[in-house]
Amino acid sequence: MPTNPRVAKAFRAMRDLGIAEDKVKPVLKNLLKLYEKNWDYIEAENYRVLADAIFDNEEAMVNQAAQSKKKLESPQEPVTEEEAQEQGEPARPLKRLRLKYQGQASESCNNSNRLAATPLIIPKDEPVELPEVHPQRQLRSMVGSTPTHNGHRSIESQHLSRTVPHQMSLRNGRMGALSPQPASVDKRLESERLSHKVSKEKTVGVQSLVQPKEEPFTCDTPVFDLPLAVIHPETSNRGDSLRENSSIEEPHDGSEPPLILEHPGGKSMSDGIPSLSSETRVNSQLSTVADGSSSQLQVASSPLGEVKISLSCKISPERPDFHMPSLDAVVKLVEDRCLRSYKFLDPNFSVMKLMKDMCDCFLELGTESCSESEGNMQVSPRNDVLESFPSGDPLVGDGVHFHMPDGLYNAQSETEVVFPKTLQLSTPCTGIHDCAQPHQEASQCNRIHEDTEQKDLDDPNCRSLVVCRQHELTPDQIRYLHDVIDISKGQERVVISLVNEINSECPPSFHYIPQNAVFQNAYMNFSLARIGDNNCCSTCCGDCLSLSTPCACAHETDGEFVYTAEGLVKEEFLNECVSMNRKPEKHCQYFCKECPLERSKNEDVIEPCKGHLVRKFIKECWWKCGCSKQCGNRVVQRGITRNLQVFMTEGKGWGLRTLEDLPKGAFVCEYVGEVLTNAELFDRVSRNAKGEVHSYPVLLDADWVCEGVLKDEEALCLDATHYGNVARFINHRCFDSNMVEIPVEVETPDHHYYHLAFFTTKKVKAMEELTWDYGIDFDDVDHPVKAFHCQCGSKYCRNIRRPSRSRSSLRR
Numbered sequence: 001m002p003t004n005p006r007v008a009k010a011f012r013a014m015r016d017l018g019i020a021e022d023k024v025k026p027v028l029k030n031l032l033k034l035y036e037k038n039w040d041y042i043e044a045e046n047y048r049v050l051a052d053a054i055f056d057n058e059e060a061m062v063n064q065a066a067q068s069k070k071k072l073e074s075p076q077e078p079v080t081e082e083e084a085q086e087q088g089e090p091a092r093p094l095k096r097l098r099l100k101y102q103g104q105a106s107e108s109c110n111n112s113n114r115l116a117a118t119p120l121i122i123p124k125d126e127p128v129e130l131p132e133v134h135p136q137r138q139l140r141s142m143v144g145s146t147p148t149h150n151g152h153r154s155i156e157s158q159h160l161s162r163t164v165p166h167q168m169s170l171r172n173g174r175m176g177a178l179s180p181q182p183a184s185v186d187k188r189l190e191s192e193r194l195s196h197k198v199s200k201e202k203t204v205g206v207q208s209l210v211q212p213k214e215e216p217f218t219c220d221t222p223v224f225d226l227p228l229a230v231i232h233p234e235t236s237n238r239g240d241s242l243r244e245n246s247s248i249e250e251p252h253d254g255s256e257p258p259l260i261l262e263h264p265g266g267k268s269m270s271d272g273i274p275s276l277s278s279e280t281r282v283n284s285q286l287s288t289v290a291d292g293s294s295s296q297l298q299v300a301s302s303p304l305g306e307v308k309i310s311l312s313c314k315i316s317p318e319r320p321d322f323h324m325p326s327l328d329a330v331v332k333l334v335e336d337r338c339l340r341s342y343k344f345l346d347p348n349f350s351v352m353k354l355m356k357d358m359c360d361c362f363l364e365l366g367t368e369s370c371s372e373s374e375g376n377m378q379v380s381p382r383n384d385v386l387e388s389f390p391s392g393d394p395l396v397g398d399g400v401h402f403h404m405p406d407g408l409y410n411a412q413s414e415t416e417v418v419f420p421k422t423l424q425l426s427t428p429c430t431g432i433h434d435c436a437q438p439h440q441e442a443s444q445c446n447r448i449h450e451d452t453e454q455k456d457l458d459d460p461n462c463r464s465l466v467v468c469r470q471h472e473l474t475p476d477q478i479r480y481l482h483d484v485i486d487i488s489k490g491q492e493r494v495v496i497s498l499v500n501e502i503n504s505e506c507p508p509s510f511h512y513i514p515q516n517a518v519f520q521n522a523y524m525n526f527s528l529a530r531i532g533d534n535n536c537c538s539t540c541c542g543d544c545l546s547l548s549t550p551c552a553c554a555h556e557t558d559g560e561f562v563y564t565a566e567g568l569v570k571e572e573f574l575n576e577c578v579s580m581n582r583k584p585e586k587h588c589q590y591f592c593k594e595c596p597l598e599r600s601k602n603e604d605v606i607e608p609c610k611g612h613l614v615r616k617f618i619k620e621c622w623w624k625c626g627c628s629k630q631c632g633n634r635v636v637q638r639g640i641t642r643n644l645q646v647f648m649t650e651g652k653g654w655g656l657r658t659l660e661d662l663p664k665g666a667f668v669c670e671y672v673g674e675v676l677t678n679a680e681l682f683d684r685v686s687r688n689a690k691g692e693v694h695s696y697p698v699l700l701d702a703d704w705v706c707e708g709v710l711k712d713e714e715a716l717c718l719d720a721t722h723y724g725n726v727a728r729f730i731n732h733r734c735f736d737s738n739m740v741e742i743p744v745e746v747e748t749p750d751h752h753y754y755h756l757a758f759f760t761t762k763k764v765k766a767m768e769e770l771t772w773d774y775g776i777d778f779d780d781v782d783h784p785v786k787a788f789h790c791q792c793g794s795k796y797c798r799n800i801r802r803p804s805r806s807r808s809s810l811r812r
């Protein structure tokens with residue numbers, strides 16, 4: 001047994017293939033000589049070179065024997081190998097072994113016949129430009145991020161099963177000599193075998209090219225290598241030729257310059273990845289799609305049909321603070337946006353837009369000044385602060401609990417409270433109100449994550465964080481702090497921050513609930529049995545909006561879906577809802593025989609019904625429907641997706657605003673609160689003599705018409721005073737409010753319970769306050785909920801002009 005472990009290993013590997021030691025020895029010796037003892041070539045692919053060399057050696061010997069025999073018998077007539085076999089040549093077990101070892105490849109590849117004649121891989125003498133392969137790039141699967149030149153970063157989606165540089169050499173014919181792959185060697189090289197030496201210069205590049213494969217090659221193995229996906233240093237800029245003509249330009253001097261990558265800061269670097277060899281370029285395609293924005297999508301394809309997509313994002317020089325966001329964070333942001341902006345399965349879904357969004361998210365996450373806070377929790381331990389606190393401090397001693405999106409975070413004794421980037425410290429923080437300043441980039445900070453980075457705390461320049469010493473905070477302030485971060489306490493899909501630039505008022509104390517909850521007596525029948533075939537689309541699948549004939553769920557709205565593919569309420573429907581609010585007298589009103597509202601007042605004589613507007617409903621698909629959760633006819637039930645913020649207004653208390661531009665007809669939020677019977681509400685309101693400022697219940701009377709005489713438990717309303725969602729902060733605006741409330745049927749066709757959803761009535765700019773018309777009759781002094789002095793600022797304000805027109809005394 002050989003003492004050199006590498007030699008021993010080679011013998012073992014051959015033995016496993018059924019090759020006897022005596023056959024291995026001479027060939028291995030030759031190979032070592034040929035490759036100047038470069039074991040890497042020999043060991044690659046489980047000693048494939050060695051095995052092939054042995055097989056070929058064996059074949060050559062058999063051929064030689066056959067030919068000499070033939071020569072002896074009939075020196076004039078040459079005999080082919082096949083003929084020799086037919087004539088009962090001795091069996092060649094190694095040949096069989098080899099075919100098995102090589103699988104289909106050697107049999108089906110065009111050049112399989114070369115194998116027998118090419119036992120060893122002989123480098124050619126002429127100089128060859130080799131693409132230098134970077135292992136990292138080769139290993140990167142699916143998606144990676146590569147900095148490129150001119151401040152572009154590319155997100156690459158790669159569908160290359162693996163890189164096989166030596167196979168590229170097989171196809172282009174002139175690089176075969178550099179490959180240890182026997183299949184790539186031309187027959188004409190046979191005469192050169194064993195007599196050539198691999199020059200040292202060439203082996204330098206070769207080493208990095210050799211990628212041991214786990215399975216044998218097949219003809220299906222991609223021909224192109226990484227360079228296919230490499231964007232030439234100038235291609236992005238010059239794009240012109242690339243865009244018009246999908247072939248890749250050769251460099252002027254014909255050489256293969258390495259990729260020069262320029263960081264946003266202008267520093268150049270090379271990733272060492274060369275562009276395509278000229279042969280490969282001829283056969284490969286690269287096309288660039290640019291939509292006029294800073295993003296570029298490049299698609300490269302090889303002659304064998306493999307495709308690589310590369311997305312380049314331009315990072316403008318104004319964003320020198322760019323840092324690489326995590327791919328997970330990018331993907332998450334894209335997905336959130338998809339859910340919000342796209343309807344999956346939507347015929348208008350655009351991959352280009354998706355890719356562009358990916359770029360935008362990439363840049364957004366990468367350039368947020370403190371986007372590390374993306375991954376930050378806003379409560380962070382600081383041992384140095386802990387040390388300065390007396391342990392007897394009640395707050396410190398007890399620990400402080402902060403609700404975080406994914407549960408309860410126990411900040412415990414050593415806490416400092418760190419504000420998210422929505423807040424900015426303008427003066428030394430002596431109290432919470434100093435801290436609550438809005439941040440212009442608040443909209444970008446719409447997620448809270450849990451991992452904390454100490455460096456944020458240590459960075460005095462980090463404008464997004466405010467540190468308040470815990471011992472300065474009262475429990476109320478602690479609650480405040482927790483609310484300003486996200487008033488939804490992580491219960492919505494987006495963070496809803498709160499800011500107060502006006503005064504020192506704390507937000508009202510209430511429980512945030514993202515969905516309606518029954519207080520006590522309200523009767524809500526959600527039984528599936530009550531949903532008939534006319535009220536669901538059990539046979540649908542995917543997206544109902546894409547159906548040529550709308551399904552049963554569109555019956556409610558005259559056979560047409562209300563939502564557009566973009567998830568907006570269609571103009572016509574929206575306008576009708578707005579008109580109903582603005583001119584109720586022009587729309588159908590229902591007068592109850594015995595009005596539950598009047599009845600709930602518990603007076604001796606029940607007053608006659610003052611009328612209820614018969615409203616138009618949106619009906620969304622639901623659980624009994626067969627469509628997917630992403631169906632375009634499910635908007636309200638997916639919850640809030642827009643970036644909203646609660647803020648202190650001038651004169652109206654807290655209000656709600658949008659942090660992003662909203663198109664007309666966009667769903668903003670639902671009015672969520674406790675579901676009460678009208679009797680319960682009346683009771684609640686009358687017991688609160690002072691009248692609760694924040695209480696503004698809405699009546700769910702949009703369809704009392706079909707219910708005959710309603711029982712108390714069926715005449716429902718919503719009160720968000722104690723339990724509610726962000727809608728409880730929406731202020732009233734007379735007549736021209738930018739939102740309208742629309743009843744939405746989701747779970748039950750019984751319209752005494754439904755959802756009340758707010759949609760924009762016009763385009764709303766980021767930072768604009770969101771308002772709706774409560775429908776208040778400011779003259780109705782008898783109403784249990786006292787009207788406020790309206791400060792809506794509308795030129796149509798009813799509180800100023802006191803028009804004679806009297807809307808329903810009910811506040812919806």
Ligand SMILES: C[S@@+](CC[C@H](N)C(=O)[O-])C[C@H]1O[C@@H](n2cnc3c(N)ncnc32)[C@H](O)[C@@H]1O
Nearest residue numbers: 652653654693696729730731732788790791792
């Ligand atoms: C549903 S709450 C809205 C949120 C409230 N501003 C707060 O601070 O919680 C309704 C209350 O807000 C105030 N409000 C709403 N719209 C108003 C307006 N146009 N003018 C003055 N006050 C208004 C009234 O006090 C009203 O009772």
